[in-house]
Amino acid sequence: MKTFAFAVMAFLTLEGTAQSAGVNWISLDEAQKRMVKEPRKVLIDVYTDWCGPCKIMNSTTFEDPETVKYINKYYYAVKFNAEGNEVISFKGSTFKNNEFDASRVGGRNGTHELTKAIAPVNGKIAYPTIVYMDESFQILSPVQGLYNPQQIKPVLTYFGENIYKSKSWQEYSQP
Numbered sequence: 001m002k003t004f005a006f007a008v009m010a011f012l013t014l015e016g017t018a019q020s021a022g023v024n025w026i027s028l029d030e031a032q033k034r035m036v037k038e039p040r041k042v043l044i045d046v047y048t049d050w051c052g053p054c055k056i057m058n059s060t061t062f063e064d065p066e067t068v069k070y071i072n073k074y075y076y077a078v079k080f081n082a083e084g085n086e087v088i089s090f091k092g093s094t095f096k097n098n099e100f101d102a103s104r105v106g107g108r109n110g111t112h113e114l115t116k117a118i119a120p121v122n123g124k125i126a127y128p129t130i131v132y133m134d135e136s137f138q139i140l141s142p143v144q145g146l147y148n149p150q151q152i153k154p155v156l157t158y159f160g161e162n163i164y165k166s167k168s169w170q171e172y173s174q175p
Helices: 002-020 028-037 053-061 065-074 113-118 151-159 169-174
Strands: 041-047 076-079 089-090 094-097 129-133 140-145
Touching: 002 151, 028 041, 028 076, 028 089, 041 053, 041 065, 065 076, 065 151, 094 140, 129 151, 140 151, 151 169
Parallel strands: 041 076
Antiparallel strands: 041 129, 089 094, 129 140
C-alpha cells in the first residue's frame, strides 16, 4: 500500500511539474485544430533568433509561474519565428518567406509574409511582438516590446477575460 501511495504522490508531483514547467507552446496549425473543439484566445509570440529582448522575455516572462498558468488557462500560445522559412496555412491563405536566405540563419533574415500580415503597429514591425487574437483568429491587437511579468499581466487579462469588449485600453489601464 505504501508503494502505491508513493507512486501516486510521484505521479501527482510530476504531473504538477509538467503543467507548471512553462507555456504550452503549439504551432498555429495545432491552434487552428484545437479551436474547433475548445475555442480560446490566441497569443502569438512573434520573435526572431537574433532578438535580445525576445530571449529575455522567453527566459523571464514566459517562465514566470503566474504568467505561465494564466496563458495556459486562457490562450492557445503560438511561437512564430518572424524570419523563418516555414510555410503556414492560416485562415484560407498560405504564407511563406520569399526573402528567406539559408546562409543568414541565426542572423537577420527576410521577413515572413505572416509577420507582415499580423504584427505591424503603425506600419512598423518590431520584436518581440505579441499578437492577441480572439476565438475566430481576428486580431485584437499586436503589442510590441519587452514586457516583464508585472507588465504583461494587465494585457493578458484585458484580452483573456474579454475586458476589451466593454472598456478601452485607456479606461482599463488608468489607476
